[in-house]
Amino acid sequence: MISKGADPKYYLAEHTGKATGCCGGMSTFHGVDPEYGLMGAAGTVGSCFPVTVGWGLAAKKNNTGQVAVCCFGDGTSNRGTFHECALMVNNWHLPVIFVCENNGIGMFVSADQAHPVEDISSLAQGYGMPSAVVDGQDVMAVAEAMLAALDRARKGKGPSMIEAKCYRFCSHALGIPDFEGADLRPKEKIDEMRKRDPVTLCREQLLEQGVLTQDDVERIGQAAADEVAAAEKFADESPVAQPDGLDQLLYAK
Numbered sequence: 487m488i489s490k491g492a493d494p495k496y497y498l499a500e501h502t503g504k505a506t507g508c509c510g511g512m513s514t515f516h517g518v519d520p521e522y523g524l525m526g527a528a529g530t531v532g533s534c535f536p537v538t539v540g541w542g543l544a545a546k547k548n549n550t551g552q553v554a555v556c557c558f559g560d561g562t563s564n565r566g567t568f569h570e571c572a573l574m575v576n577n578w579h580l581p582v583i584f585v586c587e588n589n590g591i592g593m594f595v596s597a598d599q600a601h602p603v604e605d606i607s608s609l610a611q612g613y614g615m616p617s618a619v620v621d622g623q624d625v626m627a628v629a630e631a632m633l634a635a636l637d638r639a640r641k642g643k644g645p646s647m648i649e650a651k652c653y654r655f656c657s658h659a660l661g662i663p664d665f666e667g668a669d670l671r672p673k674e675k676i677d678e679m680r681k682r683d684p685v686t687l688c689r690e691q692l693l694e695q696g697v698l699t700q701d702d703v704e705r706i707g708q709a710a711a712d713e714v715a716a717a718e719k720f721a722d723e724s725p726v727a728q729p730d731g732l733d734q735l736l737y738a739k
């Protein structure tokens with residue numbers, strides 16, 4: 487949501503169940519904000535695919551030049567909806583990008599337990615869809631792959647799939663143990679992977695290339711910290727969402 491330009495304060499208010507959130511505090515973290523092109527997130531993993539077919543079809547029929555991007559995890563790619571929708575977006579040459587964030591695990595099930603192949607994006611071949619595997623910790627690599635896929639979709643050449651290999655740094659949710667199958671995930675591995683945090687890597691790249699100075703890094707870091715503090719204050723001070731707020735939300739527009 488933030489990368490599409492939505493203000494973090496509306497996201498945080500949503501996440502904390504406040505009436506000022508982007509969905510009136512009713513969605514937990516499955517925020518939607520059409521103003522920023524955020525057309526849907528849902529609690530049922532895999533329900534993102536059919537919606538993406540719809541938005542892709544709408545963009546094509548209305549000739550809007552828009553591209554529907556569907557982000558999902560390695561675990562989510564196991565849903566039948568992935569396959570049905572991969573078939574449809576390809577048959578209809580829709581402007582769609584499937585982005586699989588393969589962080590190696592879905593809740594407690596590691597990707598290698600759930601998938602017979604290493605690259606989930608290889609599934610795309612069966613539907614005639616080009617695909618790319620990128621280092622998901624590398625912001626520039628992801629941007630490059632996305633720009634190529636966007637260009638392809640906008641030129642009417644149809645959908646593509648990107649698999650971004652990344653890593654989950656925390657447990658699936660706060661308060662639940664970080665198991666992989668029957669075992670706790672090794673802390674050493676997580677600490678090792680944290681060294682490749684995308685923000686750290688990107689900062690190092692930009693410093694190395696002379697795009698940013700150390701002063702810039704500190705200024706941007708401070709601005710981000712201030713923005714988060716303001717978002718927290720806004721969320722804390724906002725009223726808790728009430729059931730009748732849902733009526734207002736649904737029927738106000």
Ligand SMILES: Cc1ncc(C[n+]2csc(CCOP(=O)(O)OP(=O)(O)O)c2C)c(N)n1
Binds near residue numbers: 530531658
């Ligand atoms: C249909 C369905 N089954 C199970 C769940 C519970 N659930 C929520 S997230 C999740 C794991 C998703 O894993 P993945 O797609 O790899 O995403 P990640 O959390 O790793 O980003 C599961 C099983 C759900 N929300 N919907």
Ligand SMILES: [Mg+2]
Binds near residue numbers: 589592
């Ligand atoms: Mg995952």
